[in-house]
Amino acid sequence: MSTLVFGHKNPDTDSVCAAITLANLKKALGEDTAPAMQGELTPESKFVLEKFGVAAPEVVTSYAGKDVYLVDHSDLAQSPDDLADANILGIVDHHKLGDVTTGQPLECWIWPVGCTCTVIKSMYNFFNVEITKEMAGLMLCAIISDTVIFKSATCTDQDKAACEDLAKIAGVADTLELGMDMFKVKSAVDGTPARELVLRDYKDFDMSGNKVGIGQLEVVDLSILDGVKADLAADIAALKAEGGHHSIFLLLTDIMKEGSEVLIVSDDESVIDKAFGVKPEAGKAWLDGVMSRKKQVVPNLEKAFA
Amino acid sequence: MSTLVFGHKNPDTDSVCAAITLANLKKALGEDTAPAMQGELTPESKFVLEKFGVAAPEVVTSYAGKDVYLVDHSDLAQSPDDLADANILGIVDHHKLGDVTTGQPLECWIWPVGCTCTVIKSMYNFFNVEITKEMAGLMLCAIISDTVIFKSATCTDQDKAACEDLAKIAGVADTLELGMDMFKVKSAVDGTPARELVLRDYKDFDMSGNKVGIGQLEVVDLSILDGVKADLAADIAALKAEGGHHSIFLLLTDIMKEGSEVLIVSDDESVIDKAFGVKPEAGKAWLDGVMSRKKQVVPNLEKAFA
Numbered sequence: 001m002s003t004l005v006f007g008h009k010n011p012d013t014d015s016v017c018a019a020i021t022l023a024n025l026k027k028a029l030g031e032d033t034a035p036a037m038q039g040e041l042t043p044e045s046k047f048v049l050e051k052f053g054v055a056a057p058e059v060v061t062s063y064a065g066k067d068v069y070l071v072d073h074s075d076l077a078q079s080p081d082d083l084a085d086a087n088i089l090g091i092v093d094h095h096k097l098g099d100v101t102t103g104q105p106l107e108c109w110i111w112p113v114g115c116t117c118t119v120i121k122s123m124y125n126f127f128n129v130e131i132t133k134e135m136a137g138l139m140l141c142a143i144i145s146d147t148v149i150f151k152s153a154t155c156t157d158q159d160k161a162a163c164e165d166l167a168k169i170a171g172v173a174d175t176l177e178l179g180m181d182m183f184k185v186k187s188a189v190d191g192t193p194a195r196e197l198v199l200r201d202y203k204d205f206d207m208s209g210n211k212v213g214i215g216q217l218e219v220v221d222l223s224i225l226d227g228v229k230a231d232l233a234a235d236i237a238a239l240k241a242e243g244g245h246h247s248i249f250l251l252l253t254d255i256m257k258e259g260s261e262v263l264i265v266s267d268d269e270s271v272i273d274k275a276f277g278v279k280p281e282a283g284k285a286w287l288d289g290v291m292s293r294k295k296q297v298v299p300n301l302e303k304a305f306a
Numbered sequence: 307m308s309t310l311v312f313g314h315k316n317p318d319t320d321s322v323c324a325a326i327t328l329a330n331l332k333k334a335l336g337e338d339t340a341p342a343m344q345g346e347l348t349p350e351s352k353f354v355l356e357k358f359g360v361a362a363p364e365v366v367t368s369y370a371g372k373d374v375y376l377v378d379h380s381d382l383a384q385s386p387d388d389l390a391d392a393n394i395l396g397i398v399d400h401h402k403l404g405d406v407t408t409g410q411p412l413e414c415w416i417w418p419v420g421c422t423c424t425v426i427k428s429m430y431n432f433f434n435v436e437i438t439k440e441m442a443g444l445m446l447c448a449i450i451s452d453t454v455i456f457k458s459a460t461c462t463d464q465d466k467a468a469c470e471d472l473a474k475i476a477g478v479a480d481t482l483e484l485g486m487d488m489f490k491v492k493s494a495v496d497g498t499p500a501r502e503l504v505l506r507d508y509k510d511f512d513m514s515g516n517k518v519g520i521g522q523l524e525v526v527d528l529s530i531l532d533g534v535k536a537d538l539a540a541d542i543a544a545l546k547a548e549g550g551h552h553s554i555f556l557l558l559t560d561i562m563k564e565g566s567e568v569l570i571v572s573d574d575e576s577v578i579d580k581a582f583g584v585k586p587e588a589g590k591a592w593l594d595g596v597m598s599r600k601k602q603v604v605p606n607l608e609k610a611f612a
Contacts, residue, residue: 091403096410097394102403103605105460110414126432154411299409 002034003067003089004060007116008078010202011037013182016045017142018071018116019057021135022092025120026069028129033069036060038080042200044145044186052137052170072116074098077204092119094146094154095294114159115146121162136169141182148218148255149179153292180220183255187219189228194235197228198250205298207305210246213239214301216293222254222261233263233283240265247271249301251293259288260297274304308340309373309395310366313422314384316508317343319488322351323448324377324422325363327441328398331426332375334435339375342366344386348506350451350492358443358476378422380404383510398425400452400460401600420465421452427468442475447488454524454561455485460601486526489561493525495534500541503534504556511604513611516552519545520607522599528560528567539569539589546571553577555607557599565594566603580610 005023007015019035026033035057041049049056064085073079074091075098088100090107094116111119117139124131131139143163147155150163167175189197202215215236219225225232229252236248247266254260264272264283272278275297278285290296311329313321325341332339341363347355355362370391379385380397381404394406396413400422417425423445430437437445449469453461456469473481495503508521521542525531531538535558542554553572560566570578570589578584581603584591596602 088403094411097397097406097408097412097414099405099407100403101405103608104402105400105418105600106403106416107418108403108414108416110412112411112413294411302409 001066002032003069004036004063005033005069005071006036006038006057006060006063006080007071008073008075008203009038010199011039011045012042012072012201013045013048013145014116014142015072016041016057017048017138018092018120020054021117021120021139022069022071022123024132024135025124025127025129029127034058042186043188044182047182047185048138048141048145051141052134054134054138070100071120074100074110075205076100077206092116092123094119096298111158112156114152114155115143117142117146118156118159118162121166122158131166131169133170136166137172140166140170140172140175141178144175144179145182145186148253148291149176149183151255151258151291152295154295183218183220187221187224189217189219189224194228194231195239197232198235198239203293204245205302207246207302210305211244212301212305213245213248214251214293214297215249216251216253216260218253218255220254220256222252222257225252229263233265236263237265249297251287251290251297253291255291258291259286260290261286271301271304275300307372308338309375310342310369311339311375311377312342312344312363312366312369312386313377314379314381314509315344316505317345317351318348318378318507319351319354319451320422320448321378322347322363323354323444324398324426326360327423327426327445328375328377328429330438330441331430331433331435335433340364348492349494350488353488353491354444354447354451357447358440360440360444376406377426380406380416381511382406383512398422398429400425402604417464418462420458420461421449423448423452424462424465424468427472428464437472437475439476442472443478446472446476446478446481447484450481450485451488451492454559454597455482455489457561457564457597458601459598489524489526493527493530495523495525495530500534500537501545503538504541504545509599510551511608513552513608516611517550518607518611519551519554520557520599520603521555522557522559522566524559524561526560526562528558528563531558535569539571542569543571555603557593557596557603559597561597564597565592566596567592577607577610581606 005019023033023035037057063080064082066086068086070091088102093110094113109119198215205212240248250263251260269280272280311325329339329341343363369386370388372392374392376397394408399416400419504521511518546554556569557566575586578586
């Protein structure tokens with residue numbers, strides 16, 4: 001039985017591409033590994049895999065009794081529900097250290113960079129494994145996606161240097177153009193049900209005992225969302241009505257204006273004011289300069305909830 | 307204020323040498339770092355630092371408000387009591403993943419090898435930083451100590467390969483001889499109070515809600531301990547009487563016979579039988595082939611307590 005490599009729930013492009021490229025690296029090093037994912041591809045991820053001619057990983061939701069590598073997360077809330085019955089061989093990630101623990105020594109490569117694939121690119125170099133055109137393309141797209149074409153506060157010089165190398169191997173002449181193509185796909189919302197948009201890049205967090213859901217939609221221009229914004233607000237209210245959440249926030253991030261409008265349903269809206277110094281009006285607030293859920297939104301909300 | 311690099315409570319040779327050599331590496335990479343330790347040097351660590359002419363790190367027990375790197379542990383029980391008020395920049399370790407979490411992305415290098423210094427040696431290579439004779443000597447001694455001169459079940463080919471490189475740089479012609487010299491120092495017990503011997507390499511673990519203390523003394527021949535064994539048994543009983551522990555185990559490891567006698571005080575001695583298939587007699591049991599607390603004793607006890 002192959003060791004499975006997989007990213008977080010509601011997989012984004014980094015979770016999918018990191019699973020594929022790490023499984024490929026481990027295979028080259030002699031381990032019997034295969035990529036997996038906890039949910040379906042987003043339109044962006046589908047575009048990336050098709051562009052570089054790589055097959056989608058299998059969707060697997062139960063990992064009991066399996067050897068596994070986690071990528072792009074170390075939080076139980078973002079892991080499979082039966083992770084406790086899996087054997088974790090390692091974690092490759094770029095987030096804060098979550099609450100996953102193990103009973104055995106393991107292999108962790110976790111760096112404070114903009115994308116898991118930046119770490120994996122360094123692992124290929126460290127283990128002296130050749131990067132194919134396909135794998136380079138996937139890693140390049142993941143980094144462009146996670147760093148919002150290098151605009152995110154999480155983007156580091158390491159991410160940029162990795163992309164320079166990867167673009168050459170992948171034969172990508174214009175990285176910015178590739179990034180705009182990806183974000184146009186990501187921005188497309190026509191005909192997509194509101195719930196699917198809310199969950200497209202959505203994560204639950206435990207903040208001082210409160211369950212807080214945070215989704216994010218990144219678009220090249222906020223006006224793209226004008227026609228669906230009311231539906232999105234209604235849908236996060238419906239999601240909260242299903243019970244269990246203190247708050248659900250949906251970030252509508254304008255990557256060109258470099259800020260986010262946040263849609264809010266909360267037992268206590270004042271946490272937004274506490275976290276960002278902005279008073280919500282009619283369940284919304286504009287957070288200027290806020291583009292990164294991980295580096296800007298989660299830490300500030302955690303402090304506000306503490 | 308320098309970023310402090312430190313290992314676990316009751317520091318062993320790996321915790322001390324990893325703190326010094328990682329601080330040295332980070333300094334070479336332009337970070338203002340200094341090594342620290344949570345307690346006094348063991349006789350073995352003292353011998354190692356004197357042999358290679360390296361100063362002992364400062365003893366620091368409070369880390370509130372400081373930037374820190376952890377080495378050789380990721381468990382809160384082995385961390386400073388005020389770790390929650392420190393800012394963890396990274397972890398370099400070779401144990402199972404513990405319950406330390408962070409609010410910010412960090413740098414983790416955690417590999418399933420025999421010694422933290424094996425990971426650090428690879429980091430020097432990765433970052434292309436020259437290893438001095440002194441740093442090589444410290445890393446070499448840490449690996450020899452943690453792998454019990456390559457005899458421990460935790461020892462990997464990576465540990466052996468690292469030692470080969472390090473011995474050359476350190477100018478050590480006979481690694482086995484250096485190892486025997488170190489273990490003779492470590493074995494010396496004459497005139498040392500029982501409590502000091504019990505705590506020399508002692509760690510507390512949380513096993514399914516039970517506090518379990520496990521100490522280990524490694525000697526080149528168990529007979530060295532004949533004169534103090536009764537005092538050691540009395541001392542772990544006294545330590546347990548201070549309250550809070552379900553069990554305290556003291557492993558007396560004979561590195562030549564490759565096994566451990568375990569001294570037992572427990573609310574339920576049958577956990578030893580459950581964990582190792584050996585019935586204790588008079589508060590003792592011989593565990594043949596058991597030399598590694600991390601790889602053999604802790605996982606088996608955790609299963610027995612589960």
